[in-house]
Amino acid sequence: MTDSENPYYVAYQREKMARLEVELLLEDSTRQLYEKNVLLQQQIDLIRQQQQSLIQQEKLASLGTVAAGVAHEVNNPLAYILSNVRSLTCYAEDLLVMIDAADNQPIDQVKLQFIKEDLSELSSDTCQGLMRIKDIVNHLLFFARTDSSGKSAVQLADAIEFTIKIFRPMFGNIVIKREISAVPMILFNAGELNQVLMNIIVNACQACDAVSERSSEIVVCLTQADAKICLTVTDNGCGMDEYTLGRMFDAFYTTKPVGTGTGVGMSIVLQILHQHGCTIDVKSELNKGTEVMIFFPVDPSGYQIDM
Incomplete structure (x- = not known):
C-alpha cells in the first residue's frame, strides 16, 4: 500500500494542510490587527493633540474677554509708580543741589526733613505697585500656558x-x-x-x-x-x-x-x-x-x- 492509499497518511496530510492554512490566516490577521492598532494609536494621539489645541484656544478666547480689565488692573499701579518715580527724580535733583551748596550755605532743614519722610512712603508704594503688576503677569502666564504635565x-x-x-x-x-x-x-x-x-x-x-x-x-x-x-x-x-x-x-x-x-x-x-x-x-x-x-x-x- 502506497502512502497515497494509506488513509492515515491522507488524513495526516489533510490535517497538516489545514493547520498551515490556519497558521497563515492567523499570521495575516495578526499583521492586520497590528497595523490597525498602530493606526488607532495614531488617531488617539491626534485626538489628544486636537483636544489640547482646543483647550488652549478656549483659554486664549477667555483671556481675550478679560484683556481690557487686566490692562486696567495693570494701569492703576503703573500710574502711581510713574508719579512716584518723577517725585523721586525731583528729590534726587534737590538733594544734589543741597549737597553742592552745603559748603557755602546751610541746608534747608525743613525741605530735607520732608524729603526724608516722603522717600520711605514713595519707595514702599512703588514696590507694592510693582509686586501687584508682577502678580497679575504671573497669573496670566500660568493660566495661559500649555500644561501637558501629569497629575x-x-x-x-x-x-x-x-x-x-x-x-x-x-x-x-x-x-x-x-x-x-x-x-x-x-x-x-x-x-x-x-x-x-x-x-x-x-x-x-x-x-x-x-x-x-x-x-x-x-x-x-x-x-x-x-x-x-x-x-x-x-x-x-x-x-x-x-x-x-x-x-x-x-x-x-x-x-x-x-x-x-x-x-x-x-x-x-x-x-x-x-x-x-x-x-x-x-x-x-x-x-x-x-x-x-x-x-x-x-x-x-x-x-x-x-x-
Whole structure:
C-alpha cells in the first residue's frame, strides 16, 4: 500500500494542510490587527493633540474677554509708580543741589526733613505697585500656558481663589461669595483644573450679566463628604431651559452670540473630569439660575491644608 492509499497518511496530510492554512490566516490577521492598532494609536494621539489645541484656544478666547480689565488692573499701579518715580527724580535733583551748596550755605532743614519722610512712603508704594503688576503677569502666564504635565497633589481652594483673581475684571457688580471648608488635596493636572474652574466660573458670570432686573450673585462652596470633595458653583443668572441643559456638554453647541464662545468649553470640561475620575451634575431653571456640582476623589495621600 502506497502512502497515497494509506488513509492515515491522507488524513495526516489533510490535517497538516489545514493547520498551515490556519497558521497563515492567523499570521495575516495578526499583521492586520497590528497595523490597525498602530493606526488607532495614531488617531488617539491626534485626538489628544486636537483636544489640547482646543483647550488652549478656549483659554486664549477667555483671556481675550478679560484683556481690557487686566490692562486696567495693570494701569492703576503703573500710574502711581510713574508719579512716584518723577517725585523721586525731583528729590534726587534737590538733594544734589543741597549737597553742592552745603559748603557755602546751610541746608534747608525743613525741605530735607520732608524729603526724608516722603522717600520711605514713595519707595514702599512703588514696590507694592510693582509686586501687584508682577502678580497679575504671573497669573496670566500660568493660566495661559500649555500644561501637558501629569497629575499632582493640588489644593483646590487655592485653585478656586486663583481663578477668581484672574477673572475678577469680568465680575463687575456681581457679588462673589465663598464658603470654603478645609478639605484634603486632590490629584489633578493643575493646568486642566484651571481650565475646568475657568469655564464654570466664567459661565456663571456671563449668565449673571444676561440678567439686569436683579442684583447678581455667585456662591462658590467647597465641602467634603466621605471620599469625595464637592465643589458647588451657584448663580442667580438667566438659567437654562431643558433643551439647552440637555445639550450643554455637546461639542460646538452654544447659545452665546458669535464671537463670544467657541462651544467647546463644557465638552472639554466633561472630558477632563472623566479623565480624573470626577463627576459633574448640573441643575438649572430658566430665569432663575444654575447650580453646578463637581465631585472630586480625594488624593489617596490624604494630605490636608487647614483653611
